[in-house]
Amino acid sequence: MFDVQKQFSLEGKVALVTGAAYGIGYAIAKAYADAGAKIAFNCRSQQHMDKALAMYKEDGIDALGYICDVTHEEDVRAMVADIEKKLGTIDILVNNAGIIKRVPMLEMKAEDFRQVIDIDLTAPFIVAKAVLPGMIKKGHGKIINVCSMLSELGRETVAAYTAAKGGLKMLTKNIASEYGAQNIQCNGIGPGYIATPQTAPLRTEGNPFNDFILAKTPMQRWGTPEDLMGPAVFLASDASNFVNGHILYVDGGILAYLGRKP
Numbered sequence: 001m002f003d004v005q006k007q008f009s010l011e012g013k014v015a016l017v018t019g020a021a022y023g024i025g026y027a028i029a030k031a032y033a034d035a036g037a038k039i040a041f042n043c044r045s046q047q048h049m050d051k052a053l054a055m056y057k058e059d060g061i062d063a064l065g066y067i068c069d070v071t072h073e074e075d076v077r078a079m080v081a082d083i084e085k086k087l088g089t090i091d092i093l094v095n096n097a098g099i100i101k102r103v104p105m106l107e108m109k110a111e112d113f114r115q116v117i118d119i120d121l122t123a124p125f126i127v128a129k130a131v132l133p134g135m136i137k138k139g140h141g142k143i144i145n146v147c148s149m150l151s152e153l154g155r156e157t158v159a160a161y162t163a164a165k166g167g168l169k170m171l172t173k174n175i176a177s178e179y180g181a182q183n184i185q186c187n188g189i190g191p192g193y194i195a196t197p198q199t200a201p202l203r204t205e206g207n208p209f210n211d212f213i214l215a216k217t218p219m220q221r222w223g224t225p226e227d228l229m230g231p232a233v234f235l236a237s238d239a240s241n242f243v244n245g246h247i248l249y250v251d252g253g254i255l256a257y258l259g260r261k262p
């Protein structure tokens with residue numbers, strides 16, 4: 001019999017969600033905890049960490065928090081080793097930590113371009129590389145990379161982010177290809193325009209970008225971090241065991257739509 005509860009359950013699993021101090025990462029970590037997983041997360045700032053730990057506690061989640069920059073390979077390795085010691089082998093990795101810099105390309109410094117690539121593309125490689133040996137040894141694993149509308153589309157001022165998220169889509173397909181035989185599934189989740197601190201500058205009172213996004217989204221609203229909870233659980237659970245190398249866009253239909261005419 002198909003046991004739907006069991007298929008979607010994350011009972012006993014260990015999940016590492018990077019950059020889960022707030023925003024999309026926090027919502028995904030909360031969904032995983034609600035589905036039964038043990039949670040580890042990281043971020044860079046002590047202030048964000050203190051707030052996050054209080055938030056997790058308030059939500060009844062006993063999360064293990066690390067101050068760790070995902071671009072620092074040695075620190076990532078040490079974090080993963082400590083999680084494995086304290087919670088067990090990591091079953092689920094969500095590469096969520098990310099930044100954006102909105103600067104016209106001709107004004108963007110190469111060092112800023114590189115920083116975005118470093119955090120949004122190189123770091124998912126670094127973290128995946130650190131968790132894969134444990135997953136291979138255990139005989140299963142789920143890696144979920146947080147992609148974007150800009151894995152598929154371009155727009156003004158976000159050359160570095162678009163290059164990174166396009167690259168992350170292909171890194172996803174490559175990990176899926178390279179480690180599928182070891183029963184590791186690597187997929188992407190591609191959020192549409194979601195109301196979080198990252199998009200706060202685009203949602204200010206009277207900002208025409210707000211109307212632009214509403215006109216581009218068939219559902220005519222911004223997404224919320226909560227919109228990503230169910231899809232993220234699906235990709236982490238046994239329900240998606242033959243889904244590999246796929247990008248699941250959770251965008252209210254943006255990629256299907258030409259946009260509302262003015």
Ligand code: NAP
Nearest residue numbers: 019021023024043044045048069070097098191194196198
């Ligand atoms: P956010 O609100 O800015 O949160 C980003 C998180 O990542 C924070 O916890 C931040 O904490 C952490 N972080 C950033 N750089 C880090 C680093 N080098 N090492 C470790 N942690 C780091 O972003 P969000 O909107 O929730 O986005 C989360 C992910 O979804 C990102 O990859 C983003 O590109 C992607 N995304 C967002 C949207 C959207 O509309 N919001 C849509 C599609 C995709 P610290 O600052 O303390 O490090």
Ligand code: GCO
Nearest residue numbers: 100148149150191192193199
């Ligand atoms: C932007 C936004 C996007 C979103 C998201 C879209 O400036 O266009 O910040 O990058 O955050 O990634 O899916």
